[in-house]
Amino acid sequence: MAILDSKGRLFGKFNLLDIGAIFVVLLVIVGIFLFPGSGSVAQVNAKIVPIEVDLVVRGLNVRDPQQLYANGFAKDGKTKVIIRNQPYGEIKIKSIQELPRTLSVPQPDGSLKELADPRKNNFSTDMLLTLEGKANLTDTGVVLGNSKVKIGMPFELEGFNYNFNATVIDIRIQQ
Incomplete structure (x- = not known):
């Protein structure tokens, strides 16, 4: 055989x-x-810490920003966050600050001066949002959900009557 x-x-x-x-x-x-x-690499040597994330929103087209703050953000004090097309969940809004709209105006001596934007029909708003929540602290940075959070990353914020993008400008780890 x-x-x-x-x-x-x-x-x-x-x-x-x-x-x-x-x-x-x-x-x-x-x-x-x-x-x-x-x-899973993101959860190795991770501990959960409270953090604050500052986001800047530039050129958000909205008719009445005060109504957005009152009805959209302050309604429940939370917003849904999407990081790199991955839903994270809800996170608390700590503060909202509307940034003034300015223009760079050349002066007769050749210098530039920042002056308030005089246009009245401008529906564009800039704002600074501070979000607070809990995140995993790893050797390589802060992790929300399964996404590392770094300065310059876009966040997508979504609520009952809004959906727009913001950019991370600061991350503070609370002690």
């Missing part, structure tokens, strides 16, 4: 492809049980 017959069977009973598939399945099972939880 031959070790390998004309149909590719070992000793006439076992197909070589079936033996290879069983071997691969066994390797996967051994890998799962010998190295469990090795897939």
Whole structure:
């Protein structure tokens, strides 16, 4: 009797492809049980700390910013956050500060002076938002949900009557 017959069977009973598939399945099972939880890097050596994140919103087109603050943000004091197209959940809004709209006006002596924007039909608003919540502190930075938070990252804020983008300008770890 031959070790390998004309149909590719070992000793006439076992197909070589079936033996290879069983071997691969066994390797996967051994890998799962010998190295469990090795897939998540963000939670290694992480501790949960309270943080504050400052966001700047530039050029938000809104008819009445005060109504947005009163009805949109202050209604429940929270907003939904989406970081890198991954929903994080709700986070508390600590403060909202409307930034003044200014123009750089050249002066007769050649210098520039920042003056208030005199246009009355301007529906563009700039604001500074401070959000506060809890995040994982790792060796490489702060992690909200599964996303690292760094200065310059865009956040998408969503609520009952708004959806717009903001940019992270500061991250403070509270002690």
